[in-house]
Amino acid sequence: MKINLTINGKKYSPDVEPRLLLIHYLRDVAGLTGAHIGCETSLCGACTIEVNGKSVKSCSMFAVQADGADVLTIEGLAQDGKLHAMQEAFWNQHGLQCGFCTPGMIMACKAILDHNPNPSDDEIRHGIEGNLCRCTGYQHIVNSVKAAAAAGAGK
Amino acid sequence: MATTIIQTEKLVGKRIRRREDPRLITGTATYVDDIQMPGMHHAAIVRSPHAAAKIRSINIKAAAEAPGVVAVFTGKDTEKVGPVPCGASLPGLRVPHHYILAIDRVYLVGHPVAVVVATDRYLARDAADLVEVEWEVLPAVADPEKAIAPGAPPVHPQWPDNVAFVYHQEGGDVDKAFAEAEVVVKQRITSQRLIPSAMETRGVLAEWRGADRQMTLYTSTQIPHLVRTLVSGMLGLEENRMRVIAPEVGGGFGSKLNVYSEEALMGFVSMKIGKPVKWIESRRENFLCTIHGRGHVDYFEVAAKKDGTILGIKLKLIQDQGAYHQLLGPAIPTLSVLMMPGLYRTKNVRAEIVGVFTNCTPTDAYRGAGRPEATHGIERMVDILADELKMDPAEIRLKNFVHNEEFPFPTATGLTYDSGDYAAPLQKAMGIVDYKKLLAEQAEARKQGKLMGIGICTYGEICGFGPSPATPAGGWECGTVRVEPSGKVTVLTGSCHHGQGEETTFAQIAADELGVDIDDILVLRGDTAIVPYGIGTFGSRATAIGGTALYFALQDLKVKIKKFGAVLLGSPDVSFANGQVTCNKMGKSVSFKEVAAASYRAMKLPPNTEPGLVSTHFWEPPNFTFGFGAHIAVTEIDPETGQITVRRYLAVDDCGNIINPLLVDGQVHGGVAQGMGQALWEQGVYDDNGQLITGEYTDYAMPRAHMMPWIQSEHTITPSPVNPLGVKGVGEAGTIGASPSLVNSVVDALSHLGVRHIDMPMTPEKIWKLVAGGKN
Ligand code: FES
Ligand code: FES
Numbered sequence: 001m002k003i004n005l006t007i008n009g010k011k012y013s014p015d016v017e018p019r020l021l022l023i024h025y026l027r028d029v030a031g032l033t034g035a036h037i038g039c040e041t042s043l044c045g046a047c048t049i050e051v052n053g054k055s056v057k058s059c060s061m062f063a064v065q066a067d068g069a070d071v072l073t074i075e076g077l078a079q080d081g082k083l084h085a086m087q088e089a090f091w092n093q094h095g096l097q098c099g100f101c102t103p104g105m106i107m108a109c110k111a112i113l114d115h116n117p118n119p120s121d122d123e124i125r126h127g128i129e130g131n132l133c134r135c136t137g138y139q140h141i142v143n144s145v146k147a148a149a150a151a152g153a154g155k
Numbered sequence: 156m157a158t159t160i161i162q163t164e165k166l167v168g169k170r171i172r173r174r175e176d177p178r179l180i181t182g183t184a185t186y187v188d189d190i191q192m193p194g195m196h197h198a199a200i201v202r203s204p205h206a207a208a209k210i211r212s213i214n215i216k217a218a219a220e221a222p223g224v225v226a227v228f229t230g231k232d233t234e235k236v237g238p239v240p241c242g243a244s245l246p247g248l249r250v251p252h253h254y255i256l257a258i259d260r261v262y263l264v265g266h267p268v269a270v271v272v273a274t275d276r277y278l279a280r281d282a283a284d285l286v287e288v289e290w291e292v293l294p295a296v297a298d299p300e301k302a303i304a305p306g307a308p309p310v311h312p313q314w315p316d317n318v319a320f321v322y323h324q325e326g327g328d329v330d331k332a333f334a335e336a337e338v339v340v341k342q343r344i345t346s347q348r349l350i351p352s353a354m355e356t357r358g359v360l361a362e363w364r365g366a367d368r369q370m371t372l373y374t375s376t377q378i379p380h381l382v383r384t385l386v387s388g389m390l391g392l393e394e395n396r397m398r399v400i401a402p403e404v405g406g407g408f409g410s411k412l413n414v415y416s417e418e419a420l421m422g423f424v425s426m427k428i429g430k431p432v433k434w435i436e437s438r439r440e441n442f443l444c445t446i447h448g449r450g451h452v453d454y455f456e457v458a459a460k461k462d463g464t465i466l467g468i469k470l471k472l473i474q475d476q477g478a479y480h481q482l483l484g485p486a487i488p489t490l491s492v493l494m495m496p497g498l499y500r501t502k503n504v505r506a507e508i509v510g511v512f513t514n515c516t517p518t519d520a521y522r523g524a525g526r527p528e529a530t531h532g533i534e535r536m537v538d539i540l541a542d543e544l545k546m547d548p549a550e551i552r553l554k555n556f557v558h559n560e561e562f563p564f565p566t567a568t569g570l571t572y573d574s575g576d577y578a579a580p581l582q583k584a585m586g587i588v589d590y591k592k593l594l595a596e597q598a599e600a601r602k603q604g605k606l607m608g609i610g611i612c613t614y615g616e617i618c619g620f621g622p623s624p625a626t627p628a629g630g631w632e633c634g635t636v637r638v639e640p641s642g643k644v645t646v647l648t649g650s651c652h653h654g655q656g657e658e659t660t661f662a663q664i665a666a667d668e669l670g671v672d673i674d675d676i677l678v679l680r681g682d683t684a685i686v687p688y689g690i691g692t693f694g695s696r697a698t699a700i701g702g703t704a705l706y707f708a709l710q711d712l713k714v715k716i717k718k719f720g721a722v723l724l725g726s727p728d729v730s731f732a733n734g735q736v737t738c739n740k741m742g743k744s745v746s747f748k749e750v751a752a753a754s755y756r757a758m759k760l761p762p763n764t765e766p767g768l769v770s771t772h773f774w775e776p777p778n779f780t781f782g783f784g785a786h787i788a789v790t791e792i793d794p795e796t797g798q799i800t801v802r803r804y805l806a807v808d809d810c811g812n813i814i815n816p817l818l819v820d821g822q823v824h825g826g827v828a829q830g831m832g833q834a835l836w837e838q839g840v841y842d843d844n845g846q847l848i849t850g851e852y853t854d855y856a857m858p859r860a861h862m863m864p865w866i867q868s869e870h871t872i873t874p875s876p877v878n879p880l881g882v883k884g885v886g887e888a889g890t891i892g893a894s895p896s897l898v899n900s901v902v903d904a905l906s907h908l909g910v911r912h913i914d915m916p917m918t919p920e921k922i923w924k925l926v927a928g929g930k931n
Pocket of ligand 2: 096097098099101102134135136354654
C-alpha cells in the first residue's frame with residue numbers, strides 16, 4: 001500500500017505492507033532508530049512518538065494508519081543543532097542511564113508539558129506511567145521535567 | 156616553550172553531566188537492533204510451550220517452504236555446538252549438558268527447539284509458526300521445595316532427587332554458640348524469583364566472512380571478552396577469529412552477564428548461510444529465556460544473649476536453580492553465605508545450600524546477586540530478635556556492629572572487611588529522620604488506630620569483584636591509555652558499562668591525572684578488537700577495578716611523559732603536573748601536547764625508552780571492597796485496603812570516595828527502585844505445570860513512576876584502602892538496602908497485631924489479610 005506521510009518535516013511516500021507496524025517502518029525502513037522497541041505490546045512506552053501532535057506508542061499503530069499524518073520522532077526534536085529544552089534537561093539532571101527508554105520518555109515528557117506547562121510531581125509521575133524505565137527509579141526523570149518546565153519548555 | 160603553569164580544577168568528586176548523553180537523548184545511539192547490514196537475514200526461534208516434554212518429531216517442511224525462508228535448523232543440526240557454559244565450580248556440582256537447541260527433550264517453557272531464518276523479520280516469525288513439533292508432555296515441577304520432596308517428577312531423569320548440589324560452609328563453633336544461647340529465634344524467609352527485565356531485550360547479530368575466516372558478533376552483553384572466549388569455543392572457531400562488540404547496551408542488571416545459546420546459535424547460522432543474521436529477543440522471550448534472579452527459601456536461626464549480643468547464625472538455603480545452570484548460577488547462593496553475618500561481629504556461622512533443579516528459567520546474577528538475599532535474611536532476623544528481646548532495632552544493631560578498630564576485620568565466612576564505620580550511616584540516618592520523634596509519632600498513631608511503621612536496614616556489601624582466586628573467570632580488569640600524537644587521549648577499558656556512566660567518570664580520572672581538558676579524552680569500551688581484554692561490568696566493580704586499572708596505567712604513562720619532557724627541556728630534574736612538564740630550576744616547561752608529539756616524532760628518545768605514549772595495566776585487586784550503609788523506610792498502611800504508602804525513604808550509603816555524585820545518586824535511585832520492586836510488587840510466578848504466569852508486563856508488576864516515592868540519598872565516606880582511588884562501589888547498594896528496610900517497616904507497623912514476618916512481595920491482599928486476621 002502506498003502511503004504519504006511527513007516525518008520530522010520531511011516527506012516520505014513509501015509502499016508498505018498493510019501489517020507493518022509504524023515502529024518497524026520508522027526503524028527498519030525509514031532508518032530512524034531513535035524510537036525503540038521494549039515490548040511491542042504497548043506496555044513500555046519505549047516507542048513513543050508524536051502523530052499529528054498527539055503522543056502515540058508507535059508499536060500499537062500500523063504504518064498505513066499514519067497515511068497523511070505529521071510524525072515527530074526523537075530525531076526531529078532538536079532544531080538547527082540546538083537541543084530541545086527537554087533533551088537539555090534530561091542531560092543536565094541525569095534523567096537517563098542506559099538510554100534505552102529515553103527517546104520515548106523524552107517524547108512523553110514533552111507531551112506532558114505541551115498540555116500542562118507547570119505540572120506537579122504527581123502529574124509528572126502519572127503522565128509517564130505508561131513509560132517504563134528500569135534504570136533510574138524515575139526520580140531524575142521527574143527532576144528533568146521540572147527543570148524543563150522551569151526553562152519554559154511547555155510555553 | 157610555555158613558561159606559565161595552568162591550574163586545572165580537579166574533576167574527580169564533581170557533579171558533572173554525562174559525556175555519553177548527547178547520542179542517547181537525540182536518538183542516535185546504536186543498539187544491536189539499530190544495526191542493518193547488506194544481505195542481513197532475520198532469525199525467529201521456535202520454543203517449547205511445555206515445561207517438560209519429550210520431542211517425538213519435528214516437521215520443518217512447511218516452514219522451510221514458506222516465503223522468504225532460507226534455512227531451518229533443529230537440534231540435530233546444532234548437536235556439536237556448545238554446550239552453553241556453566242562457569243561456576245562447586246564440589247559435586249551436577250551440570251546438565253545444555254545444548255543450544257533441544258535434542259529430544261525440553262526442560263522448561265521457552266526451551267529453544269528450532270531456528271527459522273528468513274529475509275525479513277515478519278516472514279521469519281510467520282514461518283516459525285509453521286514448524287510442527289509432536290510432544291509427549293511429561294509432569295513438571297516448578298517449586299524448589301516440592302522438587303526435593305519424595306516422588307517429585309525429575310527435571311533431569313539422570314538425577315531423580317533434583318539436587319544440583321549441596322554446599323556446606325562453617326566458621327567458628329556454632330554448636331557451642333547455640334548451646335550457650337539465652338534466646339534462639341528461627342524464621343523461614345523467602346526471596347522470591349525476580350525477572351531482571353532490562354528495557355532493551357537481548358539481541359544478537361552475527362556476521363561471518365568465510366573467506367577471511369572471521370566472525371563479528373554484536374551482542375547486548377556486559378561481558379564481551381568472556382563471550383568471545385566462550386562462544387568461539389562453543390563454535391569451534393579460533394578465538395582470535397572472533398570479534399565481539401557490545402554496542403550501546405540498554406541495561407543489564409546481571410541478566411546480560413552471561414553466555415546464552417542464541418549467541419552461539421546466530422554464529423552457527425551465519426556460518427551456515429554465509430550471510431549476516433540478526434535475532435532480537437521479544438519481550439515474551441525475555442521473560443522466559445533470559446535469566447531470573449533470587450529464588451531463595453531460607454531457614455534462619457539466630458542465637459543470642461539476652462542483652463542482644465548475637466552469638467551465632469545458622470542458615471539452610473534452598474536455591475531454585477531452574478532447569479539449567481547458566482554462567483554463574485550455582486555460585487550466586489554461595490555469595491549469600493559469604494554475606495550472611497552482615498555487619499555483625501559474630502564469628503560462628505553454619506550454612507548449607509541445596510541447589511535444586513526445577514522446570515523453570517535458570518536463576519543467575521540479578522542486581523545484588525546473592526547479597527540482597529543474605530541481607531534481607533540477616534536484617535529480618537535482627538529485627539525478629541529485637542522484637543523477641545523487646546529491644547530497639549537500632550540499638551541491637553549498634554551493639555553488634557564490627558568495631559572501628561577491628562578493621563581489617565576477618566569474618567566468620569573467610570572474608571576480610573576492608574574498612575568501615577558501621578555505626579556512622581545509621582546514626583546519620585537516625586539524625587536526619589529524627590528517629591526519636593518518629594517513635595513518638597508512631598506511638599501516638601497507634602493510639603489512634605493508625606498503622607505506621609519504621610524500618611531500618613543496615614547492610615554490608617561485597618563490592619569490586621574481586622580477587623581472581625575468588626572469582627570464576629579472573630577478577631582483574633584492564634585499562635589502556637593511548638595518547639595520540641596530537642595530544643588527544645583515548646582510554647580503552649575492559650569495563651563494559653551499559654548505563655553506569657564510565658565514559659564520564661573514567662574521563663574525570665584521566666583528566667585529573669594528566670591535567671588535560673576532559674573534552675580531549677575519549678573513553679572506548681565494548682569491542683574485543685579495540686580493548687586488549689576485559690572482564691566486564693558487574694558486581695559493583697567498574698570503578699573499583701576498572702577505574703584502578705586505568706589509574707595505574709596513567710601512573711606508568713606519567714613516568715614516560717616525564718622522561719620525554721626531560722629530554723625536551725634538557726634537564727633530568729623535572730616534575731609533571733597540570734598538563735605541564737616543568738623544570739623548576741630552569742623555570743621552563745613543556746606542554747603535554749608537545750611531549751605527545753615528540754614521543755611519536757622520536758627525534759631523540761630518552762634512555763631505554765620506546766617511542767609513543769601508550770600504557771596498559773591489568774590490575775589484580777588484593778581484596779574485595781566492602782560498601783555499607785543504613786536505609787530507613789517509614790510506611791503507612793491503610794487497614795481497609797492493605798495498601799502500603801512509603802511516606803519516607805532515606806538511604807545513607809558509604810561507597811567510599813565518590814567520583815561523580817550525580818551519577819551515584821542515579822545508581823542509588825535505580826537500585827532502591829529495584830529493591831522496592833521486590834519488596835512491594837514484583838514476583839515471578841509459575842503454576843504447577845511450569846507455566847510462567849507473570850510472563851508479560853501486564854502481570855509482572857515492575858515499578859512505574861507513580862508507584863515510586865521520593866528517595867533521599869545521603870552518604871558517609873570511608874575510603875577503601877584496597878585501591879588508590881579509595882572507592883568501594885555503589886551499583887547494587889540501593890537494591891540491597893531497600894527490601895529489608897521496607898519489610899521491617901511494614902512488619903513494625905503490624906507488630907502490635909502479632910505479625911512477626913511477611914514474605915515479599917507485600918501485596919495489599921497479603922497485608923489486608925494480616926490486618927483482618929490480627930483483629931480477629
Ligand atoms: S514497544 Fe511500544 S510500548 Fe513497548
Ligand atoms: S535509562 Fe535505562 S531504562 Fe531508562
